[in-house]
Each structure stands twice: as structure tokens, then as C-alpha cells.
Amino acid sequence: MNDDGAMEYPIDGVLDLHVFPPSDVHDLVPEYLRACREKGILTVRIIHGKGTGTLRRIVHSRLESLPWVRSYHLAGHGSGTWGATIAYLEPAGTGGNTD
Template sequence: MADAHPHPDDDAPPVRIPIDGVLDLHTFRPSEVKDLVPDYLAACRERGIASVRIIHGKGTGALRDTVHAVLRRTPGVLGFAVADAGGGGWGATIVDLVPREKQATPLRASTPRPLL
């Protein structure tokens, strides 16, 4: 589980979010999404969860657009799409994550090869 503050101005203690592949954004403010989504996805990858459902609701689509913008620039995201009708339709997004073991490793400094 991860700690999150659904409303940081409140004096309430942080809420424990289960890292189970489903993130419901209904209890969070839109301003929190930009940090929350990448952190949650990183926690899922650490646990070997390769597919995540983010529930953003249907509404006007503004939160969905924000989530999609965040996903486009989040490392470790293989792809994403609006969920099918059984998964929430356009009120949810399914995210496919790069498996943890497939993550690119940093290049190591090596001795240059002699030119032939």
C-alpha cells in the first residue's frame, strides 16, 4: 500500500492506497493527478503488475485528458487506451506497463574498442 493525501489541506492522516492495479481518482483533486499517477504506476511495476486500470470518471473529460497527458510522458508506460464497456468505458483508462525486467538499464562506461 502507498500513502496518499486525497486532500492535502485537510488535517486528516494520509490514506493508504492498495497497490492492486486499480487506481480510483474520484477521491483526489485534479491537481494531485500529475504526481499521483506516475507514483502509483511505479509502485505497480515494482510489484510486477503489468496492467493498470485508472478510473477517472466520465464527466467533461478534462480529468481523462490530464491522465492521458501524464501517461504520455511517464517512463515505463508501454501504451494506454480507454477501457471497454465492461472496464468502465470512457470513464476509465487501461494502462500497459513495461515489465520491470525489460526496463532499460543505464549504459555503462566501457573501454573503447581499437579501430581496425
């Protein structure tokens, strides 16, 4: 955690949602993807787990709402299969709204 109590999370292209409360996911996904774009990371693996599919649906809904997400798909074998989603981002400054 940093000084203001917020958890610090590495911006490395892998977002594991297991460490966050489900209520944070809606805002967390675009924030993390924004930070990845700023660092030039344009392929991101989002681990939402297999479970009931609720987190997967939230993640996919958020990805669909972001104009700078080029595409996404469920991960293949070795990358989490249907427990993770791979998102492909437009470089910062392209792909519509940069927010």
C-alpha cells in the same frame, strides 16, 4: 491514513481518481504506476470518470510522458468504457528510465 497523515491506497492495479483532489492527479498517476510495476502489476485500470474530460486528458498526458508505459486506451464495456483508461506497463528494470 498512516501516521504522517498521508492516505494509504491499495496497490492492486485499479486507481480510482474519484477519491483524490484533482490537484493531486499529476503526481499521483506516475507514483501509483511505479508502485504497480514494483509489485509486478503491468496492466492498470485508471478510473478518471466521464465528466468534462479534464481528468482523462491529464491522465493521458502523464501516461504519454512516462517511458515505461507501453501503451494505453480507453476501457471497454465492463471496465468503465470512456470513464476509465487501461495502461500497459513495461516490467520494472526495462522500458527506459525506471522512474
